[in-house]
Amino acid sequence: MRPTIICHMSTSIDGRLHPSRFTRAAPGISWDVLRSHYEKVHDSFEADGWIIGRRTASEMAKGAERNIASAPKWPREAHIGDVKARKLAVTIDPSGQVHYGKDNIGGDHVVAVLGEQVSDAYLAELREDGVSYIFAGAKGGDLSGAMQQLAAHFGAQKLLLEGGGKINGAFLKHRLIDEFSTLIYPGVDGVAGSDSIVDYTGPEGDRPGAGQTLRLIHCEALEGGMVWLRHKVERRAD
Numbered sequence: 001m002r003p004t005i006i007c008h009m010s011t012s013i014d015g016r017l018h019p020s021r022f023t024r025a026a027p028g029i030s031w032d033v034l035r036s037h038y039e040k041v042h043d044s045f046e047a048d049g050w051i052i053g054r055r056t057a058s059e060m061a062k063g064a065e066r067n068i069a070s071a072p073k074w075p076r077e078a079h080i081g082d083v084k085a086r087k088l089a090v091t092i093d094p095s096g097q098v099h100y101g102k103d104n105i106g107g108d109h110v111v112a113v114l115g116e117q118v119s120d121a122y123l124a125e126l127r128e129d130g131v132s133y134i135f136a137g138a139k140g141g142d143l144s145g146a147m148q149q150l151a152a153h154f155g156a157q158k159l160l161l162e163g164g165g166k167i168n169g170a171f172l173k174h175r176l177i178d179e180f181s182t183l184i185y186p187g188v189d190g191v192a193g194s195d196s197i198v199d200y201t202g203p204e205g206d207r208p209g210a211g212q213t214l215r216l217i218h219c220e221a222l223e224g225g226m227v228w229l230r231h232k233v234e235r236r237a238d
């Protein structure tokens with residue numbers, strides 16, 4: 001069993017990822033009110049935690065690499081830190097590039113999803129920081145197995161997948177998204193090639209959503225003109 005996974009993102013009307021690039025709020029509309037919707041909706045799901053990709057995690061984690069010498073050879077098996085009933089901050093970091101310096105991001109306990117290829121020195125650093133970790137196969141590509149471990153080892157039943165676009169695309173390809181929760185900001189990015197909220201990077205011609213359909217289950221206009229859409233993902237046999 002794996003947790004239910006809801007991809008929760010805010011975007012411009014053209015599906016772009018970076019709020020700093022969006023047109024400004026219209027006169028009389030508060031930017032702070034628009035921004036506040038994301039966390040409010042996040043909280044309303046009462047999830048067990050959230051998942052982010054390595055690049056997003058690198059921006060959020062504030063630690064520095066420590067290069068611990070003479071680290072023991074750690075077995076490549078799950079390490080469960082002191083979760084203390086906190087929510088989980090799950091980072092998908094196959095080659096162990098994120099440095100935390102503590103056991104949490106914003107108060108939520110970090111669980112790093114790694115490839116078995118990471119160094120023993122890196123595992124020693126995570127253990128010193130109190131960070132939990134699990135392995136997603138040799139190169140970190142077994143996202144499905146990793147999600148099952150989050151349920152088995154941490155009791156996660158519901159997780160929010162919160163970007164960036166690359167990791168959202170990978171989860172879509174692996175059929176791991178059960179619902180999209182999309183907040184559409186009243187603005188536009190408008191530039192060709194700008195990152196979008198689902199940005200699968202796979203072989204040419206591959207369709208990450210193949211065999212899946214989206215059914216609208218909720219549509220709500222929020223204060224300031226943000227629109228909240230919820231789509232259930234249904235699997236098809238074809």
Ligand SMILES: NC(=O)c1ccc[n+]([C@@H]2O[C@H](COP(=O)([O-])OP(=O)(O)OC[C@H]3O[C@@H](n4cnc5c(N)ncnc54)[C@H](OP(=O)(O)O)[C@@H]3O)[C@@H](O)[C@H]2O)c1
Pocket residue numbers: 009010011016017018019052053054055056057059092093094095097140141162163164165166167168170199201
């Ligand atoms: N709308 C928003 O407000 C919002 C929300 C979240 C993030 N963001 C922004 O999004 C940007 C980062 O987005 P992003 O899409 O470039 O990066 P991302 O999704 O955060 O991370 C991508 C990385 O995840 C790792 N990964 C692990 N398994 C993967 C797989 N199967 N397929 C693909 N990647 C996998 C790879 O790390 P390795 O390269 O180490 O292999 C890859 O480079 C940041 O600037 C962040 O601020 C915006």
